[in-house]
Ligand SMILES: Cc1cc2nc3c(=O)[nH]c(=O)nc-3n(C[C@H](O)[C@H](O)[C@H](O)COP(=O)(O)O)c2cc1C
Ligand code: SF4
């Protein structure tokens with residue numbers, strides 16, 4: 063049994079295990095909280111700030127995804143200050159990057175907080191991340207005008223999964239961007255095509271080429287897709303694969319984030335071996 | 342350790358390899374130690390080599406005039422750093438370039454708030470016409486003698502250029518400077534020789550390159566005394582003195598030191614924050630250029646008192662004179678046994694390493710500074726945990742501003758209580774202020790806490806002929822504007838706090854009725870946009886949108902149409918940013934709005950001279 067900590071969450075007292083984050087506590091209490099840069103299989107980087115909450119005694123808002131609960135903490139998740147900051151994070155992001163391929167949750171939260179990115183000014187008169195799509199091989203598309211710089215791909219490529227370190231954040235400020243060294247092409251970089259960066263990207267900036275091409279052609283239709291779970295047969299590790307099938311073709315391979323072997327991460331064989339099976 | 346893969350396929354030149362070898366010479370074989378990982382981007386912290394990345398990048402830039410792909414790969418091989426990460430670090434800093442050099446010399450001209458009042462924009466135009474490779478720069482920390490110029494030279498040391506006579510630097514002075522060996526501006530102060538000084542007594546008096554002369558002026562007596570007293574008593578005296586941090590946050594220094602001294606963890610570090618990049622701030626530079634040994638002595642007292650074996654002096658890269666003098670002072674102190682395994686025969690170890698930054702205001706934020714020193718991008722860490730327990734390399738660390746530290750030798754010599762006899766009860770001691778703008782004698786001034794804004798302006802010779810105060814920028818770009826009605830505000834922590842403003846880093850920049858305040862405020866917004874590390878959304882995008890609003894206002898947009906957006910931007914940056922940069926990025930702009938400075942004044946030509 064872990065020690066329990068008593069906190070006040072939106073006016074009600076809650077007992078949560080020591081070492082939990084405020085976000086954990088919110089989830090236990092059924093308080094929905096938006097996140098962008100947090101993922102259960104990655105170390106929290108707390109950079110997007112969309113999960114902020116008000117903690118009594120703190121001058122500024124606090125990122126719930128990475129702040130641990132403390133005995134007696136008084137937390138409010140739906141105050142005017144919290145709503146303003148969350149709405150502004152979405153407005154700021156959506157005024158500079160294309161959000162239309164973001165996950166449905168992201169789009170629902172933007173709606174919930176009434177984000178109006180248009181009021182930042184006309185797209186042609188403000189600075190945005192508009193830039194050409196990067197297609198450098200048959201497997202991936204990198205469309206950085208959709209990138210919200212959540213660092214998830216960097217973490218998945220580095221410490222948290224792949225330990226390849228093919229990509230990192232370069233530049234600074236609004237010019238900060240995900241890059242290989244000297245922006246060399248992905249095939250020229252250390253990339254091993256594990257696809258783990260794609261698996262964690264929340265905005266569709268990184269996409270399997272199959273999915274990207276189908277979306278561009280207007281044929282991508284998740285309502286027509288079924289997901290079959292299987293175990294990868296390329297080696298003996300036993301990774302769980304989720305095969306996404308549309309019109310009797312595999313269109314994408316993922317792995318569950320809570321799977322004990324993969325934590326959601328795979329290698330090139332599991333991720334792309336099916337392409338050869340088709341051929 | 343990952344297998345390193347080099348995609349660029351370029352080779353370093355022999356000159357680049359030699360420069361890197363020289364920079365890494367003293368560090369022996371690879372020793373890797375993993376420490377706790379506190380932030381994203383990069384594998385668990387590895388010690389002993391990665392922290393050499395910044396010095397190695399400086400070596401590349403100096404030798405070749407840019408960070409070439411081959412040079413970077415070579416450094417990555419030597420230090421076992423993945424190239425993508427090293428590229429991410431190199432592209433973080435303004436002073437590193439990533440294209441083959443356009444010229445042997447890059448002339449950085451400050452066009453920030455103070456310098457644009459005295460002809461910076463015209464100087465930039467003139468230099469460009471004459472064919473120089475010019476970059477407009479944020480504040481270079483020479484606001485008292487603007488427009489400030491820094492020259493980066495391939496293969497030779499950097500230079501600062503100062504005007505020979507009164508009046509702004511000319512293009513021919515830049516030409517003369519570029520052809521000379523090094524810059525040697527002498528520091529002179531309006532107050533030199535005044536009896537009331539504590540912190541500036543030796544500046545302009547002592548030979549800054551001579552340890553003997555420093556001794557002859559009372560130097561290193563405080564260190565002897567401190568070693569006799571022992572660490573606990575030194576900390577007790579510092580606590581009794583009521584000394585608080587001069588880097589902006591005014592945290593009680595004694596409390597910080599006690600906190601680190603009480604940690605179990607080893608090793609511990611003492612870091613001196615000499616990044617001084619807040620627009621309008623130059624006091625630390627004046628101390629370091631004019632009295633470098635005092636900082637070495639102060640750090641040694643602090644380090645031995647809190648039980649830190651390792652001291653780090655992180656100084657902004659744009660201070661070549663101070664860097665040169667401090668390196669020399671440190672070398673001499675080692676030679677005399679005042680640093681190293683046995684400090685002044687006490688048996689206590691204290692090593693001191695100087696590292697220079699490479700053009701990034703954010704690296705003055707303490708946790709960003711740690712990341713920069715460790716060889717990572719200068720992105721602030723989320724707090725808690727705090728530096729006292731998890732500082733440099735995740736180890737217990739005390740970090741202090743230059744001015745904070747140079748208060749320590751006088752405290753040791755006179756005792757905490759006597760120190761606190763001047764100033765006010767809640768703000769004991771003296772304070773350095775950086776006077777610039779429309780005063781007759783801009784410069785660094787030391788006054789007792791309690792002096793008013795008017796006192797300071799008088800000390801600086803009053804306003805230039807024909808000027809009336811329109812506004813004063815107090816505390817820097819991260820501070821706020823006050824109007825002429827605040828001239829009798831006592832500059833103490835308590836009085837400024839009560840007035841809702843802050844002393845910040847001691848900036849007092851005076852604007853008069855002719856100055857284009859909308860342009861000044863726009864330049865501040867541009868500063869924050871350029872200096873945001875880009876890590877968190879509120880600041881990365883918020884500072885861009887804020888600047889866009891100011892540009893629209895400058896073009897004549899109605900403030901009433903922009904007010905709601907400005908309010909919301911201010912709210913999210915203040916409330917939801919990770920660090921102080923984003924949290925204060927709207928402060929000066931808000932205060933200008935409240936003072937009515939954002940309505941065009943009509944009579945506006947920012948660049949009069
Ligand atoms: C964006 C930013 C820049 C800063 N720059 C500096 C600096 O250049 N020098 C400095 O001493 N403190 C600077 N600080 C404050 C430091 O984080 C830290 O509080 C200070 O070094 C502590 O030393 P002190 O207690 O002696 O003041 C900065 C803070 C922020 C948020
Ligand atoms: S595919 Fe794998 S190796 Fe390549 S960038 Fe993505 S995470 Fe890194």
Ligand code: SF4
Pocket residue numbers: 208209210211212213214215216240259262263264265266267268
């Ligand atoms: S590419 Fe995707 S995962 Fe990577 S930082 Fe951008 S949005 Fe996040």
Ligand code: SF4
Pocket residue numbers: 703720721872873874875876877878880881918919920921922923924
């Ligand atoms: S507030 Fe600005 S400078 Fe600070 S961490 Fe966020 S983006 Fe970086």
Ligand code: FES
Pocket residue numbers: 096097098099100107108109110111112113114125126127128
């Ligand atoms: S989800 Fe918490 S800061 Fe991004």
Ligand code: FES
Pocket residue numbers: 451452453454455456457479480481482483484485487488489620621622
């Ligand atoms: S040096 Fe130009 S504003 Fe400071």
